[in-house]
Amino acid sequence: MKLLRAKDYNDMSREAAKLIAAQVILKENCVLGLATGSTPVGAYKQLIEWQKKGELTFAKTVTVNLDEYCGLPATHAQSYRSFMRENLFDRIDIRPENTHLPNGAAADPEAECAAYDARIEAFGGIDLQLLGIGHNGHIGFNEPDEHFTMPTHRVRLSADTRQANARFFEGDPSGVPEFAITMGMRHILQAKKILLVANGAQKLAVLDRALGGPVTPHLPASLLQLHNDLTVIVTE
Ligand code: GLP
Secondary structure, three states, rough: EEEEEOOOOOHHHHHHHHHHHHHHHHHOEEEEEOOOOOOOHHHHHHHHHHHOOOOOOOOOOOOEEEEEOOOOOOOOOOOOHHHHHHOOOOHHHOOOOHEOOOOOOOOOHHHHHHHHHEEEEOOOOOEEEEEOOOOOOOOOEEOOOOOOOOEEEEEEEHHHHHHHHHOOOOOOOOHHOOEEOOOOOHHHHHOEEEHHHHOHHHHHHHHHHHHOOOOOOOHEEEEHHHOOEEEEEEEE
């Protein structure tokens, strides 16, 4: 594992953006695994800036996102599809058809999950997976549980997660969807490279337990210890 200490959020974002840009430059048709949440937003801003300046292009890049809420149409302001459009996709030269998220409104979520995994496999897997981390150690929406779930799956969001994400739903945890579809641990762990960004003391504490303690499904991010190309960027 490579641990980079950034002096602040801007520095963390710039360092993360550099690694993502390097991937896109080295392999223009790469598959980027992307994440939502507030932490990666600064890195996305930096990538937008570099793309606008012509320093990189996403014209051939394929993206697969980690997760999507169930029950929200893709056009809902708080869907992760909307989040990604607003914070990245609509502001760079990526082709919309190359951007993939699970369909949270699918009538048959099980079939949707299987199809999402099949799509990732057809792309040949993920070259670089960007991750944030939840306060409870979740990655994507792989919540603490008695076991790790390998395939993409529908998950009941924990009370902690709904509370943490209430800020996007007028502060009301009951407004946060109860279920989501998340990429499972398999495709996350099979990504050729993983880049995890964490900002702030609370995140550092959970990361410390995840990367320094036992590997346990009670702290899903702990499974990342097994990955052999993991870069973690934290703010001091
Ligand atoms: C959500 C996302 C995760 C993300 C987490 C942390 O739950 N599903 O992928 O890592 O939020 O978000 P934030 O970066 O806003 O703390």
